[in-house]
Amino acid sequence: MKIVIITDAWEPQVNGVVRTLKQTRKHLIELGHDVHLITPEQFKTVPCPTYPSIPLSLFPGRKVSKLLDSYQANAVHIATEGPLGMAARRWCIKNDVQFTTSYHTQFPEYVRLRLPIPLRWSYAWFRRFHGKAVHTLVPTASQKQRLISHGFKNVEVWGRGVDTDIFSPDNPKQLGLTGPVFMNMGRVAIEKNIEAFLQLDIDGNKVVVGDGPDLEHLQQKYPDVTFTGAKFGRELASYVAAADVFVFPSKTDTFGLVLLEAMACGVPIAAYPVTGPADIVQQGVTGFLDDDLTTAAKKALTLSADDCIEYAKNHSWMACTRVFSDFMFNNQQSSKLEDTDITNHSFWCL
Structure with missing residues (x-):
């Protein structure tokens, strides 16, 4: 099957969306599929005004259309709601081509942290963006229920x-x-709620592995914390394996890929009982979830590394990719679609 995946999130960005799509492409190819990507690498870009590390594709509509015309794919998957995603969506609707989408991140909540935009406005926009998809794919059951409660269909x-x-x-x-070493790894940005970790009253060392727009500010504000900057591959894994507890303070992630990566390194989790951790962490076995993050972090110190490793081994990328592939097989027949009035303004960079 020939599959096209359109994403505004791609290298050099370092985040769970990029890692997910890279692994999915790799394993789709291993399954025998022909996979094409449309990413910002193929377009002229500018830095996102409020998030310079995110490149925004400039006026991509015509080129996206040409690429999709040329690929003649059996299945189209739109992974993000940015300029490329919107251009691909318009092409699909214009050409009566069915498509699937992903909802990787709780963008309405991210937007609210940066701008005084009511959540209902943001959710209305995203609901309309995904409304024409055959399926909107989310990483957890709790996120599925969350979107359904906001009026999303076919999740x-x-x-x-x-x-x-x-x-x-x-x-x-x-x-x-x-x-003891308490570690956080990921994008250093306001939506990750990292200061909730940095302010914990715990005996031990706090280490932050990653880069992002808030790194310099937090380095100056918390001089006793070790900030390593971005790490990759096996070097990144070696840093994570050095931790005693992985502290995940985010309240807006839909999954938290880093949670599985920490567990695979034998590191138990301390997090809030919210979407993402609540779907992944086995309470009292691979981590502790508590509204008091200090309590969760202290309790997590008592847990077994072996239990964390065993849990992570049961979550392979190949198994996840087979699920994705099944959805693509169900997305091969074209049908008449009616457009909705989606504006050209994207919440992607807010």
Whole structure:
């Protein structure tokens, strides 16, 4: 089957969406599919005004149309709601081509953190964007119910996996720190609620692995915290394996791919009982969820690394990709679609 995936999130961005799409493409090819990507690499871009590390494709409509015309795909998947995603959506509707979408991130909540836009306005826009999709794929059952409660239709679960060949407890980084290490890894940005971690009253060392728009500000504000910057591949895994507890303070992630990656390294989780962690963490086994993050972090110190590793081994990328492939098989017949009035303004960079 020939599959086209359109995404505004791609390298050099470092986030769960990019990792998910790279693994999905890799395993789709291993399953024998012909996979084409449409990404910002193929377009002129400008930095997002409020998030410079995100490149925004400039006026991509004509080129996206030409690419989709030329690929003659059996299935089209729109992974993001940015300029490329909107251009692909318009092409699909114009040409009566069915498509699927993904809802990777709780963007209405992200937007609300940055701008005083009511959540109902944002959800209305995203509901209309995804409304014409055959399926909107989300990573967890709780996120599915969340979107349904906001009026979304045809929502289905497409889970996430972990590469246990890279993320393992082997070869932990020697950090030169005494006492327990509490770590957070991911994008250093306001929507990740990292300060809830940095402000914890716990005995031990706090380490933040990652880069993002708030890195410099937080380095200055919390000089006692170790900020490593971005790490990749096996080096990243070695840092994660050096932790005693992985603290995940985000309240807006739909999944939290880093949770599985930490568990694969034998590191238990401390998080809030919200969408994402609530679907992944086994309470009292692979982590602790508590509205008091300090309590969760202290309790997580008592958990077994082996239980975390065993749980992560049961979540392979190949299994997740087979689920995605099944949805693509169901997305091969064209049907008449009616457009809705989606404006050219994207919430992607807010």
